[in-house]
Amino acid sequence: MxxxxxxxxxxxxxxxxxxxxxxxxxxxxxxxxxxxxxxxxxxxxxxxxxxxxxxxxxxxxxxxxxxxxxxxxxxxxxxxxxxxxxxxxxxxxxxxxxxxxxxxFPSTSPVKPLPSSCREKENLETFSRDKERLFKLPHLSRRTVKKHELLDSLENLEKTEPDITKENKEDVLHRKEISQEYVQEIWRNIILIHLQTILGLPSLEEVLQPAQIVPEYVIYNMTNTSKHGVVILQNKSEDLPHWVLSAMKCLAYWPRNNDVNQPTYSGFERDVFRTVADYFLNLPEPLLTFEYYELFVNILDLLQPHLERIAVEALQICCLLLPPPNRRKMQLLMRMISRISENVDMPRLHDAMGTRSLMIQTFSRCVLCCAEEVDLDELLSTRLVSFLMDHQQEIFKVPTYLQVAVQDHIEYVRMAQGKYPREEICAILPTYSYCKQITPQEFEEQKVSTSQAAVAELLENIIKDKNLSVKDKKKKLKQFQKEYPLIYQNRFPTTENEAMLFENKPTIKQPMLSLRKPKFRSLRY
Incomplete structure (x- = not known):
């Protein structure tokens, strides 16, 4: 499966x-x-x-x-x-x-119909006509419309005001280029391009719509942060209640931050934990919001050991899309449950369940769930929360490369408009160049083959290292065999091949080997 x-x-x-x-x-x-x-x-x-x-x-x-x-x-x-x-x-x-x-098992099929199947049948006749559109980012067609509108307006401007100077026209275009609306559109474009590339989807139409990306949220989440990277809210009414923050801090730094003035009794930490859990479980919607459910569910396919870096990058971008209050709550919650899980001094919070499992089982539903109940909700959210908890520091780091990409694009547009003054508007479309796209399967095959080649080269370096003693070399090879058994077996298919590397050294000292049995000469002459 x-x-x-x-x-x-x-x-x-x-x-x-x-x-x-x-x-x-x-x-x-x-x-x-x-x-x-x-x-x-x-x-x-x-x-x-x-x-x-x-x-x-x-x-x-x-x-x-x-x-x-x-x-x-x-x-x-x-x-x-x-x-x-x-x-x-x-x-x-x-x-x-x-x-x-x-x-x-019953004789009937348990397969559920996909919600899009009916629409696909109804639109079967128009599928071939719209096929090309499905393999483009949705925002491109929208920008094309805006592009023509701007071109038409410029043509009308030239007809009605023929005496307008070149400097004034460039000034008008420059103001359009650096407008807030234009910058926000660039943010949408770049985020969509990055996500589509990471997820390996031909289209994001039914996973994430451009309108779901609010550039103000992204920019706020990247710029309004504390020294620890946690979002700072200007509107304190949207923040966690003070008593919840105190309870979370008490658990996260247990027992160091346990105020001596607070009541302490047997089971006190369990009551504090239950207070925090009740607050998050009673929120009107999950922290990742109903709106982004499909987006985060698609990232679950990346939660594999060999795709860990890609999954972290995808979650970095997706968590930037959250409203600032949701992102702040997510950050604080993940930091708390991560600290609790690693705290050896924390008393057991459940009689029959380990601390880590308790954290995941308790908070998974308040992190990710669908507006309409889905039978796999709990299993999917459990998997995601487990990954978020283990990689929360990397995931909630601000991906500065997005901001650099936006700045580079704006700079490119400015240079292009200065060089080609009559083609300014065309530069509104994304002008990035990409390598030839390959399938996810080809990507994985190349990734595995490249990494295996590097590991195999490491093995050869150990074998050929003349500075290593026989004892150290055997120790390193044994460790390598334990970590990469398949690569080791390819290099040494049999024990004979391995033995050839360490030829049996004589136990007798070398000078003694030169001693030969003397030949007795005959006494006869």
Missing amino acids: EGEARPGPYRATRLWNEITRYFRAGMPLRKHRQRFKKHGSCFTASEAVDWLHEVLRSNSNFGPEVSRQQTVQLLRKFLKNHVIEDIKGRWGSEDLEDNGVLYR
């Missing part, structure tokens, strides 16, 4: 369909006896939990943070949506426990 749910619109629904198909195809079925009666091609609830839990933990879309209880909840969704039914054919409820009750 790894990587089958391709990025794009309605990814949660696609992922649901892939899981249900994989579950139906891979879940082992066998005969079971229940109340003196044999039932064929079925499975117990516990068997389903065991099998599905292992699959979810090993899948990059969900990760090892998936708990057994979450797997049970997903199976309950399966029962509710008729992916499975009990041995008597009953379904529709969520009455499923981790026990020996028998279940089976």
